[in-house]
Amino acid sequence: MIPYGRQDISAEDIDAVRDVLTSDWLTQGQAGPRFEQALATYCGSAHGIAVSNATAALHIACLALDLGPGDMLWTVPNTFVASANCALYCGASVDFVDIDPRTYNMSVAALAEKLAQAEAAGGLPKVVVPVHFAGQSCEMVEIRALADRYGFHIIEDASHAVGGDYRGRKVGDGALSDVTVFSFHPVKIITTGEGGMLMTNVPKLAERLSYLRSHGIIRPMQSPPTADERRSNEDRHGPWMYEQIELGLNYRMTDIQAALGSSQLNRLDAFVERRRELAARYDRLLSKLPVTCPWQHPDTNSAWHLYVIRLRRNELKRSRRQVFEALRAAGIGVNVHYIPVHTQPYYQRLGFKVGMFPEAESYYQDAITLPLFSKMTDAEQDTVVAALTNILA
Template sequence: MKIIPYARQDVNDQDVSAVIEVLRSDYLTQGPLVERFENSVKSFCHAKAAIAVNSATSALHISCLAMGVKSGDIVWTSPISFVASSNCALYCGASVDFIDIDPLTYNISAMALEEKLISSALQNKLPKVVIAVHFSGQPCDMETIFSLSQKYGFKIIEDASHAIGAQYKNLAVGSGQYSDITIFSFHPVKIITSGEGGMILTNNLELSKKCQLLRSHGIESISGELNLHPSKEIWNYQQIDLGFNYRMTDIQAALGLSQMTRLSDFIAKRRTLAARYDILLANFPITTPWQHPDGLSAYHLYVIRLHTDKLKKGQHQIYDELRDLGILVNLHYIPIYLHPYYVKMGFKRGYCPEAEQYFSQALSLPLFSGLNAEDQELVVASLKQVLQ
């Protein structure tokens, strides 16, 4: 039986050679490749600064810290995301709340956000930061979110872990037109990979400097930036803040830098596959992904919604039967607040009705740049067999 995963990295001989070259060099970490990788992503997105780290989770964490998120603050995000999108605020001692999703894009609903801001302003409980998650690679309604931030005084992080290569209003996601910081992920199931890894993009050079400091123990090593000891001695590095070991290695950066040369090809292939799914699945009792005309999705995921009211099988049975056939569909995601850790905070079912409705119907079909037409047809045939 052939196994088709929902996602898979695309690593070629060029990528392998790039990594081997680093392994034979003088620097496995803290060498020149990290900066080259940062410059490549920065240039692609037309941002002023890029800071590579060891994961998107680390990127989210130090971005919140750089923005001053602390105990007593509130951070809002989408319930349909990986838990890192909200955990990052908890790491800082802040509390977390959730905005329900748009039923078409599955991103934060701008209308729900505005309604929550109006009521929260009356209670003096406005968020310090809103983390807008570009779910599946489709950009959020960033222009509206930015407009609301100007009115209500919150900062914006774009969690674009799914969305490198996406566009919003003809600008690359990561350009920072409507946010303070953008985060990318380079986990193996993402559009490009560095094995593990993440990156912070910003046009705010003060935030950039703070994130650079926090990713490496809070240590400063630029001679002009060092402070004098009481004894008037200056050494080649000093810890001036409490930071973390969140650095990316040159091994990871070499792989990421090599993958960047194929990013446009990866995105084009994903969009072609998604368009073909749209055609092949047109008469199925499902809803295929809808794309907002303001954006171009990077198609990290291809999520369908089952018309459960028209099917004799439930979502879980369909999921199990597809996997039994070797089609390793997945579910992205359980609403964050329904995880046991968050339930203990007091969150309950019914908190975000659209997110929960989505959760009861969604399945992610296989989509990755190496998926060929024959395998895609096998996915569709298997889905047809199970639904019948």
């Protein structure tokens, strides 16, 4: 089976993990800060905060922005459920903005229209989460302009997009949002096994994110106590001193994961370049088939986490399910990204209904994710294309 995604682990990656395993620190040592600094430098961001996974990152990003009961978060239906669930973890409410029919990202026109309606109704969102679907950045300049006008915070869900570019700058540089979130799941661009990272240029936000991921605890830097303080409150001034200042969580990344991440980061550009080569090759090889290949906005240079085609079903005698199952039977590990969040049973119980976000629903009916990963060979890609060609014929 040719999978839709697969990690690329080198001997150097294994050596980096082995070095941590034979050291004195398996967690909370120096591997984590090194990974944070390296990725922040790569992206051009001031601060990186490593966490156990991207869902954790989304959660504490919402907490750090004071999202809570009575507040609203907006995201897109075309995403994994975590992009919406993070609001519910904080006691806030969720709504959705339909997608652009070409990029499959948040539609700026739909967002602008919904914001105008919400302002008139007195119900503007506190946080908007644009999702950089498949590795292509959303139109962040336009979204930032709307944030400045309507006063909402922006969390970029860039779980697919580490290594991608927007208007000549790296995704995650923090110029157009409050926080950016990356994922390092094994099928993503680089991996730490499980893991995630937040990027921000706001020092106070970085500080709060850092202690929210670790039980809400800080270790204050104190001047040496006076003699009177030592006598009256000796225990409070020892080097063991820590203070819980907020109700946080244990969302830390281990040094084992961070060492793998730092090693993988050395090959990030090579990974992305190979994915771009494969995506361009798919574009050429599929050009005569009854499918729509991914469209790329001229302001973006995708990291290509996913390569999603849309079947032109009016030109086919088979349903999407029949095509999907035939590809799986041929050893092609296709997938579908994503079932619209608002159609999930849990969200249906919250009042969302099929038909509310027609672009996302139309996209879902046609979409199939083809295999794409950095170790994929041209021969494997030829096998995928040949199988798809035979099935569609």
